[in-house]
Amino acid sequence: MTIKKLLTGNDACTYAAINAGARFFAGYPITPATEIVELCSELMPVYNGNFIQMEDEIASIAAVIGASLGGAKAFTATSGPGLALMSENIGFAAMAEVPCVIINVQRYGPSTGIATKFSQSDVMAVRWGSPGDHSLIVLAPSSVQDSYDLTVEAFNLSERFRTPVILLSDAALAHVREKVEIREPGELNLYQREKPSGPVNGYLPYGTLHNNVPVMSNFGDEHILRVTGLVHQESGYSSDNSQIAEELVQRLARKIDNYQEELPAPFFYGRQAADLIVVSFGISARASLEAVNTVNSEGFKAGMLELRTIWPFPRKKVKELCSGAKKILVVEANHGQVREQLISCGFPPEKLRGVNKQNAEVITPSEVLLALKEENS
Amino acid sequence: MKKANVAINKDLCKKCAICVHFCPKEVFTIDQDGYPLISRLDKCTGCRLCFLRCPDFALEVETELDD
Amino acid sequence: MPSDDYKQYVAMDRLPSIWCPGCGNGVALKALALAFAELEMPPDKTLLANGIGCSGRVGDYVRCHRFHGTHGRTLAFVTGIKLVRPEIKAVCLLGDGDCSAIGMSHFVHSARRNVDIVTIVINNYNYGMTGGQFSPLSPYNVITSTSRSGKAEPDIDICKLADLAGANYVFRTTIYHVVEMKNYIKEALGKKGFSLVEIVSPCPTYYARYNKIGNIIKQLEWLKDKFIPIEEYNQMKDAEKENFFWRGRLTNRDLPDLYQHTRRSRG
Ligand SMILES: Cc1ncc(C[n+]2csc(CCOP(=O)(O)OP(=O)(O)O)c2C)c(N)n1
Numbered sequence: 001m002t003i004k005k006l007l008t009g010n011d012a013c014t015y016a017a018i019n020a021g022a023r024f025f026a027g028y029p030i031t032p033a034t035e036i037v038e039l040c041s042e043l044m045p046v047y048n049g050n051f052i053q054m055e056d057e058i059a060s061i062a063a064v065i066g067a068s069l070g071g072a073k074a075f076t077a078t079s080g081p082g083l084a085l086m087s088e089n090i091g092f093a094a095m096a097e098v099p100c101v102i103i104n105v106q107r108y109g110p111s112t113g114i115a116t117k118f119s120q121s122d123v124m125a126v127r128w129g130s131p132g133d134h135s136l137i138v139l140a141p142s143s144v145q146d147s148y149d150l151t152v153e154a155f156n157l158s159e160r161f162r163t164p165v166i167l168l169s170d171a172a173l174a175h176v177r178e179k180v181e182i183r184e185p186g187e188l189n190l191y192q193r194e195k196p197s198g199p200v201n202g203y204l205p206y207g208t209l210h211n212n213v214p215v216m217s218n219f220g221d222e223h224i225l226r227v228t229g230l231v232h233q234e235s236g237y238s239s240d241n242s243q244i245a246e247e248l249v250q251r252l253a254r255k256i257d258n259y260q261e262e263l264p265a266p267f268f269y270g271r272q273a274a275d276l277i278v279v280s281f282g283i284s285a286r287a288s289l290e291a292v293n294t295v296n297s298e299g300f301k302a303g304m305l306e307l308r309t310i311w312p313f314p315r316k317k318v319k320e321l322c323s324g325a326k327k328i329l330v331v332e333a334n335h336g337q338v339r340e341q342l343i344s345c346g347f348p349p350e351k352l353r354g355v356n357k358q359n360a361e362v363i364t365p366s367e368v369l370l371a372l373k374e375e376n377s
Numbered sequence: 378m379k380k381a382n383v384a385i386n387k388d389l390c391k392k393c394a395i396c397v398h399f400c401p402k403e404v405f406t407i408d409q410d411g412y413p414l415i416s417r418l419d420k421c422t423g424c425r426l427c428f429l430r431c432p433d434f435a436l437e438v439e440t441e442l443d444d
Numbered sequence: 445m446p447s448d449d450y451k452q453y454v455a456m457d458r459l460p461s462i463w464c465p466g467c468g469n470g471v472a473l474k475a476l477a478l479a480f481a482e483l484e485m486p487p488d489k490t491l492l493a494n495g496i497g498c499s500g501r502v503g504d505y506v507r508c509h510r511f512h513g514t515h516g517r518t519l520a521f522v523t524g525i526k527l528v529r530p531e532i533k534a535v536c537l538l539g540d541g542d543c544s545a546i547g548m549s550h551f552v553h554s555a556r557r558n559v560d561i562v563t564i565v566i567n568n569y570n571y572g573m574t575g576g577q578f579s580p581l582s583p584y585n586v587i588t589s590t591s592r593s594g595k596a597e598p599d600i601d602i603c604k605l606a607d608l609a610g611a612n613y614v615f616r617t618t619i620y621h622v623v624e625m626k627n628y629i630k631e632a633l634g635k636k637g638f639s640l641v642e643i644v645s646p647c648p649t650y651y652a653r654y655n656k657i658g659n660i661i662k663q664l665e666w667l668k669d670k671f672i673p674i675e676e677y678n679q680m681k682d683a684e685k686e687n688f689f690w691r692g693r694l695t696n697r698d699l700p701d702l703y704q705h706t707r708r709s710r711g
């Protein structure tokens with residue numbers, strides 16, 4: 001059944017997780033993600049799941065990874081300082097190929113910053129917070145509805161690709177209350193991780209690949225599982241062989257980067273083949289869209305690209321949709337972290353105008369409007 | 378009468394000599410390459426301490442002899 | 445006594461191990477495998493989880509489920525595993541540095557929560573893997589690669605700490621005391637809740653060399669002479685105690701474990 005409810009972004013993420021089948025939550029309170037921790041403490045027991053408040057964020061993501069290896073869909077929620085603490089274990093999950101979901105509600109940083117206030121400045125931190133070459137998936141919702149839909153998607157993708165998936169929410173989205181259509185489990189397409197079916201004897205946890213993703217058992221299953229953050233062979237036993245290392249690390253990237261068509265594609269609004277294109281994500285995409293609609297009603301030819309998958313960066317789509325533009329405005333509440341990605345896509349810097357804000361407040365439609373008008377004159 | 382059989386696997390032995398020094402019956406000596414040598418098997422009581430203390434799974438003691 | 449049953453838990457084909465000659469890690473692994481065999485633990489319901497360090501490689505030589513995460517965090521990972529798979533018997537085998545330095549908070553909180561885990565700490569008084577630096581458990585004044593003129597900080601007794609924090613079972617022994625070691629690992633495996641078995645272990649390559657203890661034989665003799673039963677130790681005068689360490693069972697109780705607590709709170 002689809003029901004309509006008035007929810008905050010944090011609530012929407014929590015209900016989505018439960019409806020996607022998450023039955024394990026471990027976390028540590030941090031503004032502006034705390035409500036997710038609190039709601040999970042109430043809901044998990046009701047759904048016969050587990051809630052545990054750990055001693056810190058390092059332990060929280062560790063418990064989530066452990067629960068996932070036990071077969072549960074598991075997640076945590078945090079914000080900048082907690083994300084920083086989770087980094088090492090997120091890298092472990094990427095290396096050992098453990099599905100898990102991290103809701104990162106961005107707040108103003110660096111460091112403790114302003115705990116209650118907004119920013120979009122974790123774009124690079126979610127991608128490269130953990131050392132070593134690896135790929136992972138990051139999705140950015142722009143509304144409360146989107147928070148619901150993309151959280152469900154985050155669980156599906158983490159199970160499908162056996163990788164950490166980070167939902168990049170923010171302090172504004174987390175607390176705004178909007179009407180949400182809640183599709184319940186029966187109407188959701190839910191992906192369950194594949195389980196081994198062959199003989200138990202001689203089973204190799206990393207030996208059978210489907211689309212470059214290993215078909216792994218869970219701890220406690222009859223197929224014996226071996227998991228390590230060290231470079232490992234198909235058996236799951238460690239190895240320091242350079243060829244095995246290279247093959248493993250390249251596969252970890254390939255298994256995601258070569259299947260990008262399965263990830264949420266960017267939304268395109270406004271005029272096709274426009275001279276002016278706005279690129280944005282998250283809540284800033286809403287101000288951007290409003291501004292683009294306004295100028296288009298005044299006769300401009302502006303388009304708007306809302307990124308939904310932030311990582312891997314949808315280079316192909318962005319190039320395809322923006323290549324004809326004379327000017328691209330990149331709207332983001334940080335110093336220009338997405339703009340850097342467009343430069344790496346080959347767009348000349350002088351074509352790219354950053355519309356940035358670093359004062360802990362959301363970007364308004366009139367600010368985008370002003371920039372659009374300046375560019376059109 | 379022989380109470381036990383002791384076998385050393387040289388492929389696994391790292392020549393630490395723990396078995397040699399802590400056998401209560403001084404069953405072992407050390408050979409010229411540094412490996413333990415089973416010299417006085419007749420003294421062996423089959424206590425298995427050498428087996429338990431060997432860090433490298435190189436030593437087995439068989440106690441249920443059926444002669 | 446069955447002689448070969450323990451081999452079903454050991455990846456014999458992966459031996460010899462990476463450990464130095466005489467290292468205690470292999471002795472502990474064998475004691476653990478023997479305990480598993482005597483209890484006839486099904487390998488698919490048995491998990492060995494390791495810290496990072498020389499002792500962390502124990503899992504490279506077992507045939508049951510095996511987990512090897514990040515330095516110090518093993519107990520937090522396994523807390524998650526145990527909540528969703530309570531039927532698994534989980535053993536966390538950690539180095540002294542892994543457990544008492546970087547992992548100290550998870551250690552204390554796991555004992556406090558009384559998570560159903562058997563934690564075996566291989567205490568070789570130093571960081572073997574990184575070349576013999578001191579750990580919080582290295583005794584006061586000992587020489588290590590980061591305390592060339594003697595460790596300036598006091599150490600801590602993790603057995604007392606685990607007892608205070610709420611563990612159900614605490615035992616200390618040494619690599620010399622092999623029969624005792626196996627028997628009490630077995631006893632710990634039979635308990636519910638958090639168990640700690642601290643095994644003081646030789647590191648011939650670093651700790652023994654820096655502290656001029658001599659070869660592995662001398663080290664094992666040192667363990668044999670210095671570690672006396674807790675009952676005897678408690679009878680000693682304070683001045684005498686300074687020359688000895690206790691071994692034996694400190695704690696044995698049956699408080700509810702984390703899983704029971706979480707289910708009970710549901711009513
Ligand atoms: C976060 C992190 N910091 C440091 C290290 C480096 N490191 C690897 S093992 C180790 C210490 C191991 O000592 P211990 O736990 O006593 O185990 P042992 O090697 O003696 O068995 C350290 C510091 C690491 N792997 N990860």
Ligand code: SF4
Nearest residue numbers: 400421422424425427
């Ligand atoms: S079984 Fe006992 S007596 Fe026999 S060789 Fe081994 S340690 Fe010595």
Ligand code: SF4
Nearest residue numbers: 390391393394396431
């Ligand atoms: S204890 Fe084992 S490794 Fe050491 S010398 Fe004896 S057989 Fe060899």
Ligand code: SF4
Nearest residue numbers: 463464467498572647
């Ligand atoms: S360095 Fe020490 S702890 Fe590490 S394998 Fe060698 S003897 Fe064992």
